[in-house]
Amino acid sequence: MFLNKKDHGFEKMGINTQALAILVKKPANSFLALKAIKNSNGIAVAVSDNQIxxxxxxxxxxxxxxxxxxSASTIAxxxxxxxxxxxxxSDKVVCLITASGLKAPYVLEAIIRRGKKISFRKSLGVKLQILKLLDMGVSYGYELWKALGRDISIQAVYQHLNxxxxxxxxxxxWxxxxxxxxxxxxxxxVLNLLKTLILLF
Known part of the structure; x- marks a missing residue:
């Protein structure tokens, strides 16, 4: 929901988005949020689904x-x-990524609709690779990190495992x-489903 200033008040404008976690039809504290942005000399920006x-x-x-x-909207x-x-x-910026894409299966559907097999694989990222490796047998963090090619930090591997x-x-x-x-x-x-989707698309 966006609020556009109009005359003496604000005009409500509907919007559809795949970022359902931040799609609020009737924000209860929208004016407080706007006040907080103003008082803190902050700024709010809009991003498109394509940018997300x-x-x-x-x-x-x-x-x-x-x-x-x-969560990805902060990066966008x-x-x-x-x-x-x-x-x-040169500025240092902190972007909060608070939720996993595993909570949003519709994201996979959107990627599939775009018909981009490579992008689909990249979006699943390291977690899919870890699932594939564990499908071959029991393993531990350091061994998985080596098998992944050490392209990311070992701390990130443990984060994915958690x-x-x-x-x-x-x-x-243990x-x-x-x-x-x-x-x-x-x-x-889940791994078998993902493998099937990759083969199909």
């Missing part, structure tokens, strides 16, 4: 993160702020002072 999708692909490619659209906003000269490339475990796609067990991971039945089912 590009941001998701960028996160998957460069950081190995599959983000939920609302950076491009707009740079283009408008509001921030500079998120997959939270979704009950993998489970872990053996001889080392934490081993393996696919759950749910994880195997």
């Amino acid at each position: 999708m590009l941001a998701e692909k960028l996160l998957a490619k460069t950081e190995g993160l599959f983000a939920e659209p609302a 906003a950076i491009s707009n702020l740079l283009n408008e000269g509001i921030i500079d490339k 998120e997959l475990e939270e979704k009950e796609l993998v489970k872990s067990d 053996k001889e002072r080392r934490k081993y991971y393996q696919l759950t039945e749910k994880g195997k089912h």
